[in-house]
Every structure is written in structure tokens, then in C-alpha cells.
Amino acid sequence: MAGVPDSFQRLWTPYRMAYIKAGQDQVTGEDDCPFCRGPQREDAESLIVHRGRTAFVVLNLFPYNSGHLLVCPYRHVPNYTDITDEETAEIAALTQQSMRVLRQVARPTGFNLGMNQGVSGGAGIAAHLHQHVVPRWGGDGNFFPIIAQTKAIPATLGDVRESLAAAWPAC
Numbered sequence: 685m686a687g688v689p690d691s692f693q694r695l696w697t698p699y700r701m702a703y704i705k706a707g708q709d710q711v712t713g714e715d716d717c718p719f720c721r722g723p724q725r726e727d728a729e730s731l732i733v734h735r736g737r738t739a740f741v742v743l744n745l746f747p748y749n750s751g752h753l754l755v756c757p758y759r760h761v762p763n764y765t766d767i768t769d770e771e772t773a774e775i776a777a778l779t780q781q782s783m784r785v786l787r788q789v790a791r792p793t794g795f796n797l798g799m800n801q802g803v804s805g806g807a808g809i810a811a812h813l814h815q816h817v818v819p820r821w822g823g824d825g826n827f828f829p830i831i832a833q834t835k836a837i838p839a840t841l842g843d844v845r846e847s848l849a850a851a852w853p854a855c
């Protein structure tokens with residue numbers, strides 16, 4: 685999912701997410717699923733922060749906020765009710781660890797956690813379950829214009845991934 689060039693600006697504002705998601709809704713099988721293909725590549729290329737046994741943590745390529753992480757099972761399943769007890773426990777543990785790492789690296793003052801289920805539930809990639817971990821700062825609406833520069837975001841995502849991956853074992 686990393687390094688895919690596109691013609692539109694990197695967008696950080698939630699109200700424009702509908703436009704971005706239009707392209708992601710076309711994901712149907714494992715072959716065109718970024719959450720299945722990502723782990724097959726190098727961490728830096730896929731923006732993977734940590735690999736667990738049954739699930740992994742990856743930076744969202746289309747973040748709501750800087751440091752927006754996704755916790756995904758390796759298996760290509762759409763629903764929270766599809767995952768095993770082991771996957772459920774590991775996704776929960778990785779979500780907690782993601783919060784700890786983000787706190788250490790970026791000092792957010794709040795978080796949004798959640799899973800959107802199905803296209804009707806707002807899932808960008810409905811075919812593959814993913815838990816959002818979004819760090820929040822007071823007044824972070826004002827943060828967006830600073831980083832919303834065309835071309836600057838891929839490098840920024842790479843830097844963010846490195847910082848989070850480096851901090852992961854210590855948290």
C-alpha cells in the first residue's frame with residue numbers, strides 16, 4: 685500500500701475521506717487487498733510498525749491524523765465476529781501497545797478507537813477487518829494545514845513509521 689503514486693493530493697481532512705474511499709471500496713479479494721499484500725513486503729515499504737503472531741500494526745496510508753494506525757489480522761476476513769479468540773486478544777493487545785507507543789513518541793492527549801463494519805458502516809476496505817487507532821491533540825484541527833502539503837506526506841509517513849517502530853519494544 686505504500687509507494688503507490690496517485691494524482692491527487694494527500695488529504696488529511698476527514699470531510700474529504702468519502703472521495704478517497706471511493707477507490708478503496710473496489711477491494712474484493714486478497715489479490716487486490718492492501719492489508720493482505722502489505723505484510724508480503726518489507727516493513728518500510730508497507731509502513732508496517734509491528735508484526736504480531738496473528739495480527740500486525742500498520743500506518744494508515746490515508747490518515748485522519750499524524751500517527752493514525754490500523755491493527756489488522758493477517759487473515760482476510762471482514763467482520764469482528766469472524767476472528768478467533770487468539771486474534772481478538774492479540775488485536776486488543778496490539779491496540780493497547782499502539783496507544784502506549786503513540787503516547788511516548790507523539791504525546792497525544794486523546795484517542796479515537798474503532799472498527800467500521802461493512803461499507804454501510806463506513807469501512808474504507810470493508811473486506812478486511814481493521815481497527816483504527818487515531819491519536820488526538822487539543823486543537824488538532826489546526827494541525828492539518830501544517831502537514832497537508834502535496835508530496836511531503838510520503839516522506840512524513842516513512843519518518844513516523846520509523847519513530848513508532850523504534851519505540852515499540854520499549855513501551
Ligand SMILES: [Zn+2]
Nearest residue numbers: 717720760812
Ligand atoms: Zn485482505
